Amino acid sequence: MIFHSTKNKDLTATLEEAVFRSLPPDNGLYMPEKIPQINPEFLNSIETRSFKEIAVEVAHTLLSEDISREDIQAIIDRAYDFEAPIVKITPDDYVLELFHGPSMAFKDFGARFMAALMSHFLMRSQKEIKILVATSGDTGGAVAQGFHKVPGISVTILYPSGKVSDIQEKQLTTLGHNVRALEVDGTFDDCQKLVKEAFLDSELTSKFNLASANSINIARLIPQSFYFFSAYAQLKKLGKPLVFSVPSGNFGNLSAGLLAYRMGLPVEQFLASTNLNNAVPRYLNSGSFEPLPSVETISNAMDVGNPSNFIRMTRFFNDDWDLIKEKISGYFFDDEQTKKTMREIFGNTNYVLCPHTAIAYRALEEYRQINKSDFTGVFLSTAHPAKFVDLVEETLGKSIDVPERLQSLLSIEKVSIKMNPSYSEFKRLLMSDLH
């Protein structure tokens, strides 16, 4: 597959180049030049396929020019020892549970595939790779787990001090080995800016092979399309059109849904569901994109003022706002509405939602109010509620089960390097590394 920059169609890259460079040199984002169509016969019998079979077929459709089917199978086998089950919540609403991976957030789907894909390419070279990643909460944990102890790769994670949950912080700061955490006295946007600046710094890029693991990397976007196909496979027998509600921050998840749609997955509507960081819902309403500084909310993994995948979303529709607003409806809710939804659904069904997932559920309910057509609603559950145990317990007024995998983290001492959101400080730290 050939990729080109969103800023210049002539600036192209192979898969391997796009994965290791992350960003094109003109600071655009990589997009597929052409979007291959999923085989209609495969779609016809997709309900008989397992998650991994679906992942292999989708990846092969996209990447057959770059990787053999056998190698794709090996990458998928290495990446996924967990599933994306659909669970029924109300008569017409289903949750797609994306939190069964090692860090218990949906970002495992992207990070694990990316780690396996990079290892695949690195097997043929002796390169040392330095991964830089900014996290608003869950990316760091998924990336840390995905790359932990992978030979030839070191990982530097930047996270905003005091703005991630205890468990999230422990997931970033307790693995050690080739993973280190920088605790930045600032916001997620500050962290993201530092990483972006490093990639544009020729002194750094000539000394190190830098790679990004943020959702801007195409190697994370592609695998996130797998579970949209898988959700369709699990719900196809109901015979109704699907509406996907996607809790969104940087809009990588929703962009992956759009990729699946553009490959031929039947989707009636996407809901862009978010918190008070509402640049995308405002854009869908007005046609003008006006990012604002991020504000803090209880759904902290979505506290993104200027979503980096926005340009990809619009590009999937040739930047035509009329087409975009037909296919995507925007919703945003404040913390009180989020908590109320968590309580309501727990009261009615006993199902515990994390705050991000609650926003996606609420958007689906509001969409249903104004849209009376017969459809199956799917809301994506992006994290296990126990990742936000204090908030969830306080909101529901009762204690919840914390899986052993998370519980055991809390007793381990965190190790982080504190720093200011200053590029010169960040660069000095990176330059002092040995390789």
Ligand SMILES: *Cc1c(COP(=O)(O)O)cnc(C)c1O
């Ligand atoms: C990262 C994250 C999101 C936002 O996903 P994007 O792809 O950045 O839109 C939502 N919920 C949780 C729990 C997350 O970790």
